[in-house]
Amino acid sequence: MFGLAKKDANLLLIVAGLVMLAPFILNPFPGESAMAQFNAGYPDLMQRFVIFGIFAIGFNLLFGLTGYLSFGHAAFLGVGSYAGVWMMKLLTINVIPAILISTLVAGIFSIAIGYISLRRSGIYFSILTLAFAQMSFALAASVLTPITGGETGLQTALSDPRILDSASSGGNIPSPAIFGMEMRDSAELVLGGWTFTFNVGYYLCAVVMILAFYTAIRIFRSPFGLMLRAIKSNQQRLNYTGLNTRPYMLACFVISGMYAGLAGGLMVSMDPLAGAERMQWTASGEVVLMTILGGAGTLIGPVLGAGMIKYFENIFSKINESVLHQWFAFMPDGLEDVIVAMLYPFIGKGWHLTLGIVFMLVVIFLPGGLVEGGQRIGAMFKRKAKADDKSSANVEPAE
Amino acid sequence: MGILEVKGVGKRFGGLQALGDVNLSVAENSVHAIIGPNGAGKSTLLNCLIGKLIPDTGSVTFEGQSVLGRTPYEICQMGISRVFQTPEIFTDLNVMENMLIPCFAKRDGAFAMNAIGSVTSQAEVQDKAMQMLEDMNLADKRHMLTGSMSRGDKRRLEIAMCLSQDPRLLLLDEPTAGMARADTNNTIDLLKQIKEERDITIAIIEHDMHVVFSLAERITVLAQGTPLVEDTPENIKGHPKVREAYLGESVD
Ligand SMILES: Nc1ncnc2c1ncn2[C@@H]1O[C@H](COP(=O)(O)OP(=O)(O)O)[C@@H](O)[C@H]1O
Ligand SMILES: [Mg+2]
Numbered sequence: 050m051f052g053l054a055k056k057d058a059n060l061l062l063i064v065a066g067l068v069m070l071a072p073f074i075l076n077p078f079p080g081e082s083a084m085a086q087f088n089a090g091y092p093d094l095m096q097r098f099v100i101f102g103i104f105a106i107g108f109n110l111l112f113g114l115t116g117y118l119s120f121g122h123a124a125f126l127g128v129g130s131y132a133g134v135w136m137m138k139l140l141t142i143n144v145i146p147a148i149l150i151s152t153l154v155a156g157i158f159s160i161a162i163g164y165i166s167l168r169r170s171g172i173y174f175s176i177l178t179l180a181f182a183q184m185s186f187a188l189a190a191s192v193l194t195p196i197t198g199g200e201t202g203l204q205t206a207l208s209d210p211r212i213l214d215s216a217s218s219g220g221n222i223p224s225p226a227i228f229g230m231e232m233r234d235s236a237e238l239v240l241g242g243w244t245f246t247f248n249v250g251y252y253l254c255a256v257v258m259i260l261a262f263y264t265a266i267r268i269f270r271s272p273f274g275l276m277l278r279a280i281k282s283n284q285q286r287l288n289y290t291g292l293n294t295r296p297y298m299l300a301c302f303v304i305s306g307m308y309a310g311l312a313g314g315l316m317v318s319m320d321p322l323a324g325a326e327r328m329q330w331t332a333s334g335e336v337v338l339m340t341i342l343g344g345a346g347t348l349i350g351p352v353l354g355a356g357m358i359k360y361f362e363n364i365f366s367k368i369n370e371s372v373l374h375q376w377f378a379f380m381p382d383g384l385e386d387v388i389v390a391m392l393y394p395f396i397g398k399g400w401h402l403t404l405g406i407v408f409m410l411v412v413i414f415l416p417g418g419l420v421e422g423g424q425r426i427g428a429m430f431k432r433k434a435k436a437d438d439k440s441s442a443n444v445e446p447a448e
Numbered sequence: 449m450g451i452l453e454v455k456g457v458g459k460r461f462g463g464l465q466a467l468g469d470v471n472l473s474v475a476e477n478s479v480h481a482i483i484g485p486n487g488a489g490k491s492t493l494l495n496c497l498i499g500k501l502i503p504d505t506g507s508v509t510f511e512g513q514s515v516l517g518r519t520p521y522e523i524c525q526m527g528i529s530r531v532f533q534t535p536e537i538f539t540d541l542n543v544m545e546n547m548l549i550p551c552f553a554k555r556d557g558a559f560a561m562n563a564i565g566s567v568t569s570q571a572e573v574q575d576k577a578m579q580m581l582e583d584m585n586l587a588d589k590r591h592m593l594t595g596s597m598s599r600g601d602k603r604r605l606e607i608a609m610c611l612s613q614d615p616r617l618l619l620l621d622e623p624t625a626g627m628a629r630a631d632t633n634n635t636i637d638l639l640k641q642i643k644e645e646r647d648i649t650i651a652i653i654e655h656d657m658h659v660v661f662s663l664a665e666r667i668t669v670l671a672q673g674t675p676l677v678e679d680t681p682e683n684i685k686g687h688p689k690v691r692e693a694y695l696g697e698s699v700d
Contacts, residue, residue: 052566053566267563267566271565272567273563279538285536288524289500289520289536290524290550291557293558297559
């Protein structure tokens, strides 16, 4: 199906299903219940899940396949964001040109950075990409202020030309839209205690993400993808086998940069404001964490990793001391205070600590990331099922 | 003139003159063995042929064209394939994937942007790789990760990978080192068969004299970076200088 092997097609269908039903799946708790703060099914966060999912899928095409660790991928996200806002300022508030141009501009930018950085491998490659990204960040925040808006950031304004749009009615800055439907428009469905929100922006991002995921699967399974994996395994051998690894690496780097630009374009389509901090090295580090946490080199891993980190960032960080007191109010006062004091460092602003611990545990015990965790659990069930049913002896080799 | 002409090649590593003044002519469609004690510079010589090392002096021409100044992938695309002393394969990939890579390199050249069609849908390349694996008795291991294979299997896979590119010149660096006697004999038969079936020139470095004398038509003896003698196997066997410099100490 769709030119994919059965296993991959199933994975794609599952991901598409989960993404499309996310407003339900991420809202398991009724709005009034104490657990409601663990709900993640609101548009803003759901958009971030899929946008960072795209970013991480693209990063994984480079890191997961070739083993080249870019430490400057946020630069492409930032460049894409700026390009997107400029399209919405100059051309039209319709997000489609913005998203396309974001991807394209990030692609061109990554040709330049890739061409130079790929002269080195290993740690030197990482440092070169980091240097370029920090340079871009510093330039965007200072001398390039006319293009980037400097430290205040770049945003749409009422006075923007928007040559393709008819003069705006009313005195408001138009909001990003796709053929008249605004990104922030939502439909709500109230069922009992639950409120489910279906947001235009989210569904746009979701469709793009599914397409991006599909493309990534095709690349993974293509001869091009095979060569990239061979580069990771033994680049020397590939050279002595008559293959020029340079253009393979550059093509991979540019595709990966375009995914980042696409993510940047979607980001500004949801909220037309691009700031330089989007290019900072912490942002580049975040996508590395997402990919490793989920499982580098796997198809679904980066998406899981992105989801997990964004969930922590947005949900764990909102639990504060008074919420903890509420939870443990049933305990005797002294004990309650002790427990709250013990948990306090891990919540609110301390979410970084929790994430750090989770990350360390995953890297040490599950080097293949969350995907390996899933596989181990799957294998456990399989072994159990096999013990129950000894007749099914033949196991197909994994393709 | 031979298919491969090495003239006055020298290579120095710091204070060590690994290759002195090597002259070598390998005749087309012959099997040419290079023997010599450990550290004689045999692998270094091969490295100079495939662009892994650039010699300090001298020239190397293949089918009349200089290989010096060319990158390894260009030299391979010219028609020289090499099997390394320690097997160089893609240990994170399975046997079939290893086999497919040189087949794609042969069909598509040094770079092709085949990013959308799946590997499994490329029927001709799949068939060719499968055929090669069957010829090498590796077909039933095609899903195995090569990192976990025996040394003999790795070696056969590497030979198969090189052969799938239809090289004009095949360079073998101690292909039977560390192999059991039975595997060694299989390798001899395999190389004989390859030689019969194909238009191919083979240059082989080998320590095992049984292998050398079963295959070689010409033998060059290398010692301390310079060729000592070059002759037919019969003459080399009886050559006093060779017996003294090399055979005497290594026939076990
Ligand atoms: N890359 C290198 N750097 C420094 N010395 C080297 C290098 N490659 C080989 N040598 C030295 O050159 C000499 C010849 O090595 P080699 O060609 O591997 O011998 P052999 O005939 O056993 O294959 C040895 O003394 C070896 O230590
Ligand atoms: Mg050697």
